[in-house]
Amino acid sequence: xxxxxxxxxxxxxxxxxxxxxxxxxxxxxxxxxxxxxxxxxxxxxxxxxxxxxxxxxxxxxxxxxxxxxxxxxxxxxxxxxxxxxxxxxxxxxxxxxxxxxxxxxxxxxxxxxxxxxxxxxxxxxxxxxxxxxxxxxxxxxxxxxxxxxxxxxxxxxxxxxxxxxxxxxxxxxxxxxxxxxxxxxxxxxxxxxxxxxxxxxxxxxxxxxxxxxxxxxxxxxxxxxxxxxxxxxxxxxxxxxxxxxxxxxxxxxxxxxxxxxxxxxxxxxxxxxxxxxxxxxxxxxxxxxxxxxxxxxxxxxxxxxxxxxxxxxxxxxxxxxxxxxxxxxxxxxxxxxxxxxxxxxxxxxxxxxx
Numbered sequence: 008x009x010x011x012x013x014x015x016x017x018x019x020x021x022x023x024x025x026x027x028x029x030x031x032x033x034x035x036x037x038x039x040x041x042x043x044x045x046x047x048x049x050x051x052x053x054x055x056x057x058x059x060x061x062x063x064x065x066x067x068x069x070x071x072x073x074x075x076x077x078x079x080x081x082x083x084x085x086x087x088x089x090x091x092x093x094x095x096x097x098x099x100x101x102x103x104x105x106x107x108x109x110x111x112x113x114x115x116x117x118x119x120x121x122x123x124x125x126x127x128x129x130x131x132x133x134x135x136x137x138x139x140x141x142x143x144x145x146x147x148x149x150x151x152x153x154x155x156x157x158x159x160x161x162x163x164x165x166x167x168x169x170x171x172x173x174x175x176x177x178x179x180x181x182x183x184x185x186x187x188x189x190x191x192x193x194x195x196x197x198x199x200x201x202x203x204x205x206x207x208x209x210x211x212x213x214x215x216x217x218x219x220x221x222x223x224x225x226x227x228x229x230x231x232x233x234x235x236x237x238x239x240x241x242x243x244x245x246x247x248x249x250x251x252x253x254x255x256x257x258x259x260x261x262x263x264x265x266x267x268x269x270x271x272x273x274x275x276x277x278x279x280x281x282x283x284x285x286x287x288x289x290x291x292x293x294x295x296x297x298x299x300x301x302x303x304x305x306x307x308x309x310x311x312x313x314x315x316x317x318x319x320x321x322x323x324x325x326x327x328x329x330x331x332x333x334x335x336x337x338x339x340x341x342x343x344x345x346x347x348x349x350x351x352x353x354x355x356x357x358x359x360x361x
Contacts, residue, residue: 012161016260016289019168022267023292026060034059040352050320054298054343061271061296062180066347069271072119072337073174074110074183074330075261076103077167079127079253080145081190082154083232088193088225090216093145096189097130103187103329104134110185110329117337119183121330122174126166127188127253140166142253149197149232153249160248160256167260168267175268182265182272183300183337184279185330186254192305195281196229197250199307201238202284203314212277212305212326243288251285258282259289266293273340275333276303276326280311287315300336301325 010018034056039045046052059065078100084093102108103123106115114121124138129145142163146154155163171182192214199210207229213222236249247256259282265272266286274283274297287294299317302308304326312319320339325332353360 012158012165015165015168016161016263019263019267020290023290025292026295027063028060030063030065031056031060033065034347037065037347040354041346041350042353042356042358048346050318051339051343051346054340055347057295057298058271058340058344061269066344067180069181069340069344070118071179072117072181072183073179074114074119074121074185074334075170076110076121076123076185076187076330077126077254077257078123078187080129081188081194081252082146082148083150083193083228084190085148086150086228087221088228089189089214091189093129093189096187097128097132099187100125100128100132100137101134104136108329109327110331110334113331113334117334119334119337122170124166124170124257126163126257138170142166146252149194149236149250150228151235153236154194154251155248155253157244157248160244160251163253163256164260164263167257168264171261171264171268171270175270180270181340182261182270183330183333184258184261184272184275184282185333186258186278186328188252188254191252191254191278193225193229194250194252194255195278196307197232198246198255198281198285199311200229200233201240201246201250202243202288203310205307205310207233209310210307212307214305243285247285255282255285259286262286262297263290263293266290266296270296271298272296273298273300273333273336274317275300275330276328277305277308277311278328279333280308280315280317283315283317284311298336298340301332303332
């Protein structure tokens with residue numbers, strides 16, 4: 008009998024295991040034997056230890072890598088919260104599929120395969136490379152109603168989980184989170200307020216490039232969404248269903264699925280980190296499988312990362328989304344693994360150890 012979305016989520020969470028401590032210690036010992044002062048490569052060393060703990064290998068081959076771009080629309084666009092109209096979502100999906108977006112460029116540079124998922128676009132899309140997993144055609148307007156039902160939120164999470172299983176079975180060993188959905192910074196800000204305790208003014212940034220007057224309007228819309236829906240901070244699924252987004256829910260599933268399959272998952276910017284927070288509240292055991300890629304220019308991102316327990320690798324004032332920062336982060340993970348494989352030890356180089 009086919010499992011319900013709830014059972015898929017519960018079974019996935021139950022499968023998440025702690026990192027391999029013996030492998031972490033072996034990585035630490037190897038790092039300390041290399042021709043450098045202990046700890047002098049900073050976060051590269053932390054990445055090397057984490058990768059070892061996830062994979063059980065000293066320097067795993069993570070060339071099987073994918074960025075999963077979840078796409079969905081948001082009813083709250085009716086409230087004028089974005090600088091771009093909602094029709095940009097399906098247009099950008101086609102751009103991803105034709106290889107012309109920023110994330111495509113960065114993915115090609117890092118040898119990453121891009122998988123674009125229609126999990127909730129409010130348009131009918133067809134393309135040979137599109138993964139059609141539509142739960143519903145866009146969310147409700149959170150300023151007036153819930154984004155989706157609880158069952159739909161669970162269904163969207165299950166979509167992400169099942170896709171990770173499919174790709175893991177095909178040999179993919181590392182994932183990046185990406186998203187597309189006009190209006191999704193509004194939903195993510197509402198999740199921040201509900202789960203982190205920030206004020207709406209602290210959580211709401213300039214998004215795709217709105218001015219301060221529109222930002223103030225967006226703050227009011229986020230507060231209205233929270234007042235209207237009254238999400239329970241003690242219930243992450245309730246928060247996700249009432250004020251979240253379908254693509255955010257799909258990414259929750261990608262993160263949980265990655266942890267259950269012992270895959271490293273690199274978290275992109277503000278929207279992806281909102282998904283990471285929901286995943287972390289559902290399964291704290293999933294946090295060690297995540298790596299924060301960058302600190303975005305979105306003003307609530309720093310507190311959101313801290314709430315998850317992630318430290319970003321880079322700070323480049325990016326705020327595009329799509330998975331761009333996460334894929335860029337693959338370069339640093341590669342660097343850490345090359346250090347593990349190629350750097351000489353004090354003994355092999357004949358260098359005196361202090």
